[in-house]
Amino acid sequence: MDKSNHLDSVIKTHQITKEENLLKKHLEKKDEIKEALKEKYGSNIYSPFNSGSYAKNTAINTKFDFDLVSPFKRNAFGSNGTLKEMYEDVFDFLYEKYKNDAEVKKQKVSIGLEFYTDKDGDQIKVDVVPGREFNQDQYLSDENLNLYVYYKYGNFDAGSERIKTNIKAQISNIKDRATNEKDSIRKIIRLLKVWKSNKGTYPTKSFFLELITIKAFDNCEINGNLWERLKTILEYIRDNVTNESFNLKDPGNSSNDLTSTLTTSERQQLSDDMKNMLKRIEENDENIKTYFPENTKFIDEDSNKNGNRTSGIMPVPPPKLNFG
Structure with a gap:
């Protein structure tokens, strides 16, 4: 052969284009969550964006990622606000909004939304990744974020607030x-x-x-x-x-x-x-x-x-x- x-x-x-209907459902749900976050946090959040395999054009139709990164301003949760407070606040918001439609769960650095199976037998999953800029009003120029670790992630212990990353650089x-x-x-x-x-x-x-x-x-x-x-x-x-x-x-x-x-x-x-x-x-x-x-x-x-x-x-x- x-x-x-x-x-x-x-x-x-x-x-992934072969699963056109399911892909469309994911895109629509991602956009819905994005708008909900923007409405909730207003001027304290930069525009959320997709960072998974779909954004990198490396997705396959048996499994691909819809990771929605949500970049917050440095003082979005108060001048002394912690990354943990950011993570918990976003979780509480998503839980209250979608608790009747999805399982909302805390994950390593993201908040997972697994929507219940619809009438077509499809299940939509979106992971929201809250991140906070290093210094006030600098994200648009340097695109650097700090993430909160809810539970152990590699060599980062649970409760760690020291994951610095540039997700757009990962995509590029x-x-x-x-x-x-x-x-x-x-x-x-x-x-x-x-x-x-x-x-x-x-x-x-x-x-x-x-x-x-x-x-x-x-x-x-x-x-x-x-x-x-x-x-x-x-x-x-x-x-x-x-x-x-x-x-x-x-x-x-x-x-x-x-x-x-x-x-x-x-x-x-x-x-x-x-x-x-x-x-x-x-x-x-x-x-x-x-x-x-x-x-x-x-x-x-x-x-x-x-x-x-x-x-x-x-x-x-x-x-x-x-x-x-």
């Missing part, structure tokens, strides 16, 4: 690459997200996979067809992620090292998974379908349009849709 043709089909069948880290390289980076990231989603619960976060893909592009000669490029990335992860000196700097704050979000055993697990995957695919090309399955919900329409379906073994059914 042609592994690159298969991977191309994986990407096409996982395009992918969006501002050269056109051809950017397209390759996004394809590889989408494929790794398909792999991660197919595994179910997995300790490695999507942001980690994004950063390690970009670092591989910065440190390796990556060329050839889609499979050859993906193979180079998988080998890079296998060979480097367990090294003690390896680090993944947050483009929003170079003092944040994303490798600290994984334990030593979790990094070893990621390396071993890459090793085993590469070995099995080398043994039999058909095994690539186990690790990178097409989304069977859309496979027929793409094979009919393009005539490039790579079947022979029935593809693995996609995991349950889980937007958010």
